[in-house]
Amino acid sequence: MTPKRKISLSEEELILALRNREKIAVEALYDMYSASLFGVISRIITDEATAEDVLQETFVKIWHSFSGYSSEKGRLFTWMVNIARNLAIDKVRSKDFKNQSKNHELENNVTFIDEQKNTVYKPELLGIRDLVSALKPEQRSILDLVYFKGYTHVEAADELGVPLGTIKTRLRMGILELRKHFNE
Amino acid sequence: MENVKAYIESGILELYVLGDISAEEKLQVEDMALKYPEIRAEITEIEKSMEFYAEEHAIEPPADLRQRVLGSLLINLGDDNTFTKAVTHQDDDHIKRLPVTRVNNFYKYAFAACLTLLLVSIYGLVNLYSKLQDSNTQLTALQTDKVRIANQVNLMDSQLDMYRDTTYKVLRLKGLPKTPSAAMILAWNSVSKKVIVDVQSVKLPKNDKQHQYQLWALVNGKPVDMGVFDAPEADTAGIKEMKAIASAQGFAVTLEPTGGSINPTMDQMVVIGQF
Numbered sequence: 001m002t003p004k005r006k007i008s009l010s011e012e013e014l015i016l017a018l019r020n021r022e023k024i025a026v027e028a029l030y031d032m033y034s035a036s037l038f039g040v041i042s043r044i045i046t047d048e049a050t051a052e053d054v055l056q057e058t059f060v061k062i063w064h065s066f067s068g069y070s071s072e073k074g075r076l077f078t079w080m081v082n083i084a085r086n087l088a089i090d091k092v093r094s095k096d097f098k099n100q101s102k103n104h105e106l107e108n109n110v111t112f113i114d115e116q117k118n119t120v121y122k123p124e125l126l127g128i129r130d131l132v133s134a135l136k137p138e139q140r141s142i143l144d145l146v147y148f149k150g151y152t153h154v155e156a157a158d159e160l161g162v163p164l165g166t167i168k169t170r171l172r173m174g175i176l177e178l179r180k181h182f183n184e
Numbered sequence: 185m186e187n188v189k190a191y192i193e194s195g196i197l198e199l200y201v202l203g204d205i206s207a208e209e210k211l212q213v214e215d216m217a218l219k220y221p222e223i224r225a226e227i228t229e230i231e232k233s234m235e236f237y238a239e240e241h242a243i244e245p246p247a248d249l250r251q252r253v254l255g256s257l258l259i260n261l262g263d264d265n266t267f268t269k270a271v272t273h274q275d276d277d278h279i280k281r282l283p284v285t286r287v288n289n290f291y292k293y294a295f296a297a298c299l300t301l302l303l304v305s306i307y308g309l310v311n312l313y314s315k316l317q318d319s320n321t322q323l324t325a326l327q328t329d330k331v332r333i334a335n336q337v338n339l340m341d342s343q344l345d346m347y348r349d350t351t352y353k354v355l356r357l358k359g360l361p362k363t364p365s366a367a368m369i370l371a372w373n374s375v376s377k378k379v380i381v382d383v384q385s386v387k388l389p390k391n392d393k394q395h396q397y398q399l400w401a402l403v404n405g406k407p408v409d410m411g412v413f414d415a416p417e418a419d420t421a422g423i424k425e426m427k428a429i430a431s432a433q434g435f436a437v438t439l440e441p442t443g444g445s446i447n448p449t450m451d452q453m454v455v456i457g458q459f
Contacts, residue, residue: 026258034244038243055253059253060256081234
């Protein structure tokens with residue numbers, strides 16, 4: 001199967017097309033964001049089939065509740081990643097999922113997935129890949145717990161045995177580090 | 185401005201972007217972002233950073249999932265706009281709902297039940313009618329019998345009267361040397377002058393159609409016609425009243441041509457008896 005030509009629109013064009021319920025908006029939405037969202041979902045749900053189901057549910061929910069999104073309150077991806085993360089966390093916490101799968105220890109999970117899957121690095125992001133590996137380990141672990149695992153910063157403080165203030169500081173410092181390199 | 189800087193540096197904007205914030209705080213941040221463009225810009229920067237962080241960790245989902253997801257979304261898309269207007273359901277519109285077959289079945293079974301009942305009724309009626317016919321026939325036969333027996337009883341009564349009534353004189357007529365087995369019994373009432381023949385006692389040879397027996401009364405040596413009669417069938421009971429006569433010394437019977445004769449044919453005499 002030859003790779004399909006991926007559709008890419010600017011965020012403004014995409015939002016307009018989604019508002020107008022255009023078919024191209026659906027394809028562009030998937031092509032532009034499925035990998036990023038699947039990356040987040042896969043870090044919460046280790047079972048690949050379940051992660052795929054949740055990705056599908058995520059797009060269905062984005063499509064249905066799109067009228068609830070307002071660009072004034074934030075970027076589209078921020079809104080979507082919150083939907084994906086919440087659906088994934090709900091799935092992990094649901095009874096039947098707990099019964100059917102053994103959850104891995106949280107700390108090991110991210111590295112576990114990185115070993116398991118072929119993480120796709122886009123060529124233009126290689127610089128950022130370097131930067132992320134340049135993040136301090138304590139900054140990275142707090143980012144992963146909150147961003148990928150859906151921990152609140154309070155839970156993360158408990159998990160890592162670090163005071164709340166420190167958690168907030170590390171979070172801000174880590175993101176600032178990301179910004180610095182991103183803006184370069 | 186110092187206020188805004190402190191707010192930015194508090195780290196709440198990062199938590200806002202990560203969704204790790206209470207609803208109350210969320211409204212507060214959004215309110216601040218509207219008031220201060222620097223805060224709005226700061227939030228956007230954080231969002232972009234996280235977006236790139238996610239891209240850095242992106243995992244390409246399996247190729248077949250694209251079709252699955254797009255399929256489920258495009259089905260909804262069709263429902264949402266295009267198809268509701270473009271597609272008409274004329275074919276469906278012509279489909280008429282057939283009456284529920286259960287109702288049909290009810291009438292079918294009811295009809296079958298009626299037919300069965302009708303046949304059974306007809307059979308019963310025919311049976312009953314033939315029995316009624318039988319009964320009627322039997323009844324008629326019984327009535328005939330009854331009448332016959334009643335008649336017989338009446339006859340027997342009068343026959344008995346003949347012997348009981350002392351005014352009757354019973355006379356046994358005996359056969360002549362030519363007809364030794366012939367015999368008959370008659371009774372004459374001297375008061376009412378009636379002459380009655382006891383039919384059962386008549387023992388005479390059968391007469392043909394050209395001849396009949398004729399009874400004669402002997403009055404002072406002269407024969408007087410008393411009427412004709414036929415030899416009775418065997419076992420015939422009853423009495424036969426002949427002509428009346430005031431006085432007689434005896435009676436005799438001769439075989440005469442049918443209808444009787446004025447004078448008896450003496451050589452055809454079969455029985456005779458005298459008081």
